Amino acid sequence: MRSYAFDIAHLLAGGMVVLSFLLLYQTRITAVLNVFALQSIVLSLSVAWQALIQDAPHLLITAAIALVLKGFVIPAALHRIVQKLGIHREIEQVYGGGPTMLLGLGLVALSILLVLPSGQNVSLLVREDLAFALSVLLLGLLMMITRRNAVTQIVGFMALENGLVLAASGAKGMPLVVEFSVAFSILVAFIVFGVFVFRIRERFDTVDVSNIDRFRGGRGN
Amino acid sequence: MALIVDLIGQGVQMLLVVALAPLMLGITRKVKAHVLRRIGPPVWQPYLDIWKLLHKEMVLAHNASWIYRTAPYVIFGVTWVAAALVPTYASNLMFSWSADLIVIVALLAAGRFALALAGMDVGTAFGGIGSSREIMIASLAEPAMLLVVFTVALIAGTTQLSTIAENFIGGEVGLRVSLGLALVAFICVAIAENARIPIDNPATHLELTMVHEAMVLEYSGRHLAMIEMAAAVKLVLYFSLLACLFFPFGMATADKSPEALAIGGLSYLGKLAVLAILLPIGETAVAKMRVFRYPVFLGGAFVAGALAVFLLFVSRSL
Numbered sequence: 001m002r003s004y005a006f007d008i009a010h011l012l013a014g015g016m017v018v019l020s021f022l023l024l025y026q027t028r029i030t031a032v033l034n035v036f037a038l039q040s041i042v043l044s045l046s047v048a049w050q051a052l053i054q055d056a057p058h059l060l061i062t063a064a065i066a067l068v069l070k071g072f073v074i075p076a077a078l079h080r081i082v083q084k085l086g087i088h089r090e091i092e093q094v095y096g097g098g099p100t101m102l103l104g105l106g107l108v109a110l111s112i113l114l115v116l117p118s119g120q121n122v123s124l125l126v127r128e129d130l131a132f133a134l135s136v137l138l139l140g141l142l143m144m145i146t147r148r149n150a151v152t153q154i155v156g157f158m159a160l161e162n163g164l165v166l167a168a169s170g171a172k173g174m175p176l177v178v179e180f181s182v183a184f185s186i187l188v189a190f191i192v193f194g195v196f197v198f199r200i201r202e203r204f205d206t207v208d209v210s211n212i213d214r215f216r217g218g219r220g221n
Numbered sequence: 222m223a224l225i226v227d228l229i230g231q232g233v234q235m236l237l238v239v240a241l242a243p244l245m246l247g248i249t250r251k252v253k254a255h256v257l258r259r260i261g262p263p264v265w266q267p268y269l270d271i272w273k274l275l276h277k278e279m280v281l282a283h284n285a286s287w288i289y290r291t292a293p294y295v296i297f298g299v300t301w302v303a304a305a306l307v308p309t310y311a312s313n314l315m316f317s318w319s320a321d322l323i324v325i326v327a328l329l330a331a332g333r334f335a336l337a338l339a340g341m342d343v344g345t346a347f348g349g350i351g352s353s354r355e356i357m358i359a360s361l362a363e364p365a366m367l368l369v370v371f372t373v374a375l376i377a378g379t380t381q382l383s384t385i386a387e388n389f390i391g392g393e394v395g396l397r398v399s400l401g402l403a404l405v406a407f408i409c410v411a412i413a414e415n416a417r418i419p420i421d422n423p424a425t426h427l428e429l430t431m432v433h434e435a436m437v438l439e440y441s442g443r444h445l446a447m448i449e450m451a452a453a454v455k456l457v458l459y460f461s462l463l464a465c466l467f468f469p470f471g472m473a474t475a476d477k478s479p480e481a482l483a484i485g486g487l488s489y490l491g492k493l494a495v496l497a498i499l500l501p502i503g504e505t506a507v508a509k510m511r512v513f514r515y516p517v518f519l520g521g522a523f524v525a526g527a528l529a530v531f532l533l534f535v536s537r538s539l
Contacts, residue, residue: 006536007397014398014532021524098520105527112535131535 005053009125012046013132016166017108020139023159024104027091029082029151033075036155040070043162047169050129058176059169065183066165074158074190081194082151085201090149100146107138129170136163150200150207154193161186230477231315235305238461242304242453243267245460245497253501267453271446279442282343292339293440293447296332300451303328304458308465310485311473312383320382322370325462326363329414332451333359340436351435354512358420358432361519362413365406368526372403373466375533382462386469402529404467409522411459413515416452418504420515423452430509457493464492 019039026032044067051059082088111134115127140160147153161182168179201207204215247264254261281290306320333355340352370380376397377385413420416433426434437448465472471488473481510518 010532010536011398017532018398018402018525018528021528025521025524098516101520101524105524105531108528108531112531128535 005049006125008049009046009053010128012042012049013129013166015042016046016162017132017135017139020136020143020159020163021101021104023155024100024139024143024146029090029149030079030088032152032155033078033082036078036158037071037075039159039162040066040075043166044071046166050169053125061176062165062169062179065179066162069183069187070158070162077190077194078151078154081197085151085197085207087149087151087207100142104139104142107142108135111135111138126170130167133163133167133170136160136166139163148208148210150193150197150209153209154190154197157189157193158186227315230311231305234309234311234314235301237309238304238307238454238457239301239450241493242450242457243271245457245493246453248494248497249456249501252498253505256502256505267449271450274441274446274449275443277442279444282439285343285439289339289342289439290444292335292342293444293451295335296339297447297451297454299328299332299335300454300458303332304454304461306382307458307461308383308386308469308472309461310489311477311482312386312469313474314383317383318381322373322380322382322385323367325382325458326366326370329455329458330359330363332455336436336448343439345439347431347435347438351432351438354432355436358413358515358519361516362410362522365519365522365526366410366414368523368530369403369407369410372399372526372529372533375530376400382465386465386472387474389466389469390472390474397533399529399533400467402525402532404463406522406526406529407463407466409519409525411463413519413522415456415459417500419507419510419518422509430512460493460496461489463496464489468492 016039019035019042022035023032023039026035044063047059047063047066051057051063079088112131115131115134118127118130137160140156140158140163143156143159144153147156164182165179197207200209200212204211244264244267246267247262250266251261251264303325306316306325308314308317308320337352337356340348340355342348373385374380376399377388379385379388412418416423421432421434422430423433425431426438431438433452437445440448471484471492473485
């Protein structure tokens with residue numbers, strides 16, 4: 001069982017989980033964007049490796065989409081947005097860094113425990129891939145919850161989508177159409193987000209979403 | 222005859238760690254001075270310092286109890302024992318059976334306990350604040366260290382250092398993201414335990430930031446020499462532990478021929494020198510942290526360690 005193919009797949013998928021934690025930990029906006037770009041690049045490497053060991057050439061297209069779109073285009077666009085908003089030097093207040101990390105650890109443990117008993121007839125590689133993909137997904141959700149800045153919330157959403165692609169690459173026989181439509185919807189979502197960030201900024205003079213709570217009747221700060 | 226050879230092998234290692242300790246401190250200081258564009262004292266300066274301290278008069282506070290007087294020897298003793306157990310140039314020396322990772326963590330904790338007691342013994346404000354900070358750092362660093370121990374133990378199937386090193390030299394371990402994470406966590410813990418930047422500055426006497434120096438502020442003469450020596454030996458201990466756990470290559474294992482031992486010794490010295498050069502460069506690149514940031518830094522180490530264990534668990538039990 002202990003083979004080279006498995007070790008490299010483990011390394012890449014594990015690396016994605018680690019980078020998700022780095023996203024949670026990081027408070028500087030430009031650094032968050034760079035970590036996200038790195039995670040997308042690792043994702044594309046992981047998918048490409050899956051394509052090699054599964055002998056499924058269509059996964060290479062998925063890898064290419066992940067690399068170009070999420071490794072370079074979206075981070076560059078986010079960098080532009082951050083520059084235009086003038087928040088590129090901002091250090092974000094994260095709700096309790098320590099508890100968030102512990103919560104993240106709990107989520108990873110949860111996803112491992114969830115995938116562990118699922119079907120003994122699935123191969124080791126697929127199950128491990130699923131466990132890691134689920135934890136990347138949940139960590140992306142956690143990041144969306146804990147962040148206040150609209151831009152880093154977008155990054156959380158994108159990281160969540162990275163987890164989805166990782167999960168899909170492990171499962172055999174995902175049609176290419178699905179992958180294309182997911183990539184396309186991500187792009188559309190990104191454009192919508194981009195427009196929204198500027199609208200929020202125009203309306204409320206900030207992209208800190210906790211300020212918006214005030215208008216809903218919350219406490220705000 | 223075989224017994225004597227074994228004893229000599231172990232004795233060489235025991236003397237080696239103590240003899241090299243001030244040199245390592247000297248190298249780190251020299252490199253740091255160079256990075257900061259200064260000349261710095263010669264690399265053998267720590268030897269001279271310790272020699273000087275050993276011959277100076279000792280000043281004791283009136284209310285110093287026996288704890289204060291014995292603590293330096295206890296600290297030096299346990300640190301030396303721990304350092305002498307970690308395999309350096311060869312595995313399977315005479316006392317290697319007792320060189321368990323958890324034993325080493327416990328020995329270091331005993332030394333820290335003695336130091337914290339001594340810091341509070343005289344009753345000055347500085348000693349107390351230093352002790353409380355030291356214990357806070359220890360309580361954060363130790364869980365992370367234990368997770369590193371678990372990671373390594375899960376991969377190697379044992380917590381005995383010699384066996385771990387031999388397993389890792391064999392190269393059957395393969396590519397593991399867990400080991401990388403454990404290395405990161407270990408480095409964070411080592412920085413905190415050795416009172417280096419960004420946790421503590423070994424060269425400062427600024428009261429706001431002192432941790433280690435605050436506890437030993439009252440010491441002088443040969444007591445101070447013992448404590449400084451213990452700090453130096455601790456640095457060598459962490460260097461050797463890093464080399465033994467993560468880069469054991471070159472160490473003499475079953476083959477105890479003179480050539481193998483020479484290769485082991487040279488590679489050990491080389492590893493120490495590389496680490497002693499890398500440490501001050503890393504220290505210069507980062508700024509000292511506020512005390513309130515320590516939990517985040519060491520919490521990061523803890524998370525890395527826990528993640529390493531989780532990832533290992535996945536690849537193992539699925």
